[in-house]
Amino acid sequence: MSIILGCNADVYCAFTAAIPGAVGCRCHRDVVIHEPGDVPTSFPGEPGSRVVASIRPHPDALLSGSLDDALLAMLWNGAARFAAPQLTVWHEAGNLYRDLSYITPAVVRLMHVKMQQLCNEVSGVQYGCVIYGDIPQMDRWIPYAPDTLDWYGIDVHWNDRFDFSSYDKLKAYLDAYRLLAQRRTGLTHPRINLCETSTDDESSRPGFFRNVARWLHSHGSGRMLASCRDTGTPGQPWPPTDTDTINAFKYIVASYVHPPAGSGREHASFRDATHRSSRGRS
Numbered sequence: 001m002s003i004i005l006g007c008n009a010d011v012y013c014a015f016t017a018a019i020p021g022a023v024g025c026r027c028h029r030d031v032v033i034h035e036p037g038d039v040p041t042s043f044p045g046e047p048g049s050r051v052v053a054s055i056r057p058h059p060d061a062l063l064s065g066s067l068d069d070a071l072l073a074m075l076w077n078g079a080a081r082f083a084a085p086q087l088t089v090w091h092e093a094g095n096l097y098r099d100l101s102y103i104t105p106a107v108v109r110l111m112h113v114k115m116q117q118l119c120n121e122v123s124g125v126q127y128g129c130v131i132y133g134d135i136p137q138m139d140r141w142i143p144y145a146p147d148t149l150d151w152y153g154i155d156v157h158w159n160d161r162f163d164f165s166s167y168d169k170l171k172a173y174l175d176a177y178r179l180l181a182q183r184r185t186g187l188t189h190p191r192i193n194l195c196e197t198s199t200d201d202e203s204s205r206p207g208f209f210r211n212v213a214r215w216l217h218s219h220g221s222g223r224m225l226a227s228c229r230d231t232g233t234p235g236q237p238w239p240p241t242d243t244d245t246i247n248a249f250k251y252i253v254a255s256y257v258h259p260p261a262g263s264g265r266e267h268a269s270f271r272d273a274t275h276r277s278s279r280g281r282s
Contacts, residue, residue, distance in 0.1 A: 001221035003213060003256045004050045005249065008196070011228045011238040012046045018239065018246055021253035025049035026195055026225040028091070033057040039070035043078025043085055051082055052153070052195055052223060054091040054130070059107045062089070062114055071118055079124035086223070089115055091130035091195070092155060094141040105140040113147045126150040130195045132157070135176045145184055151191040151222070152181040158199035158208055165204070167211045174215050189220040196227040198236040205240065206248035213252040221256075 006024020007015040016022045027044040033056060045051030061067050078085040089111050090096075090103060097103040112129050119127035128151035131138040143149065154177050158164040162173065174192075181190035194216060199208045209226065216224050226249070228238035240246060 001217075002258045003216050003221045003252070004223040005213070005225075005252055005257055006050065006223070007226045007228050007238070009044075009046055010230060012049060015226070015228065015238060016049075019249045019253060021257050022249065023048070023050045024223050024225050025051045026227070027051055027053045029053070029055045031056065033067065034061055036067055036070035039067060040074055041077065043074055043081060043087075045078075045082060045085065047081075049082070050084065050223065051078075052086045052088070052130075052193060052225065053078075054088050056090055057111070059102055059111055062111055063107075068118065071115075072121060075119060075122040075125045079122050084124060084126060086126045086128060086151060086193070087115065087119065088128055088130050088153065091153075092132040094138050095132045108141050109143045109147075112143050112149060116143075116147070116149055119150070126191075128153050128191075128193065130155060130193075131177075132196075135173070135180060139180060142180070142184060145186065148185045151193050152177070152184070153193040153195040155196035155227075156194050156198075156212060157196065157227070158201070158204070164199070164208060164211070167214065170208075170211050171215055174219075178219060191222055192216070192219060193223040193225075195223065195225050197224060198227040200236065202240065202242060202245070205236070205242075206244040209245070209248045210251065213256050217256040224252075 004024040005022045009025050009027040012025050025046045029040055029044050031038065033039055044053040057067055090108055093103055093108045116127045119125045128149045129142055130153035131141060132155040164170040178192055181192060182188065194212060197209065197212050199205055213224055216222055228236050230238065
């Protein structure tokens with residue numbers, strides 16, 4: 001199966017122009033949603049992309065049901081405008097939001113279950129969670145069986161905290177998350193998304209991204225989204241100052257995205273849109 005390669009929405013146009021065949025998009029709406037009027041009327045994401053979107057509904061509003069109609073309208077908009085759009089709430093809960101007393105493991109699990117139920121009502125929209133950090137510590141932020149999700153996401157950053165300097169080190173980390181998802185779902189091949197991927201070490205980026213793509217392709221494929229920033233802002237810059245990183249992304253498209261050319265809804269990687277017919281349980 002093909003992987004979906006892409007980046008964050010900030011640099012989507014520049015990234016996809018430089019990397020033909022990249023169609024994935026990571027989009028965040030970080031304002032906390034308290035009322036129906038706060039819910040985006042349009043599903044977040046760049047036009048024509050294969051989007052993974054994040055929103056932040058306040059738990060009280062979400063779990064009370066007061067946002068249901070507005071969220072369903074947003075989901076129906078996403079189903080009409082995108083192929084297989086994906087959604088999560090409160091990405092990286094357990095790592096971020098430590099100053100918010102209402103973001104707890106039990107509450108986040110309830111929000112995931114509620115949002116999965118809403119997404120079940122809209123054909124074509126897939127729901128999942130996104131974690132970051134030590135897998136054993138993140139376990140309690142993910143719903144327990146029988147409450148399963150369509151996909152399970154993780155952000156993968158090679159930094160002082162996590163050493164992914166070799167494929168074996170990266171594989172051990174991602175294998176542990178895949179095992180968690182297998183135990184949650186009972187599936188041999190749960191859908192895994194790598195929703196942010198980065199390293200600050202420029203010389204290591206080509207090999208790191210190749211290794212990430214290699215693992216994902218070897219474990220059922222999914223979405224691999226590079227976390228980049230406009231030049232001049234902190235983080236992994238786009239465009240990179242070296243051609244090796246761009247060539248690594250082109251290698252990923254040529255090796256793991258089929259066919260390598262094309263973008264938007266015409267790209268063959270949209271073939272898994274039918275995955276929703278089984279609610280991601282295959």
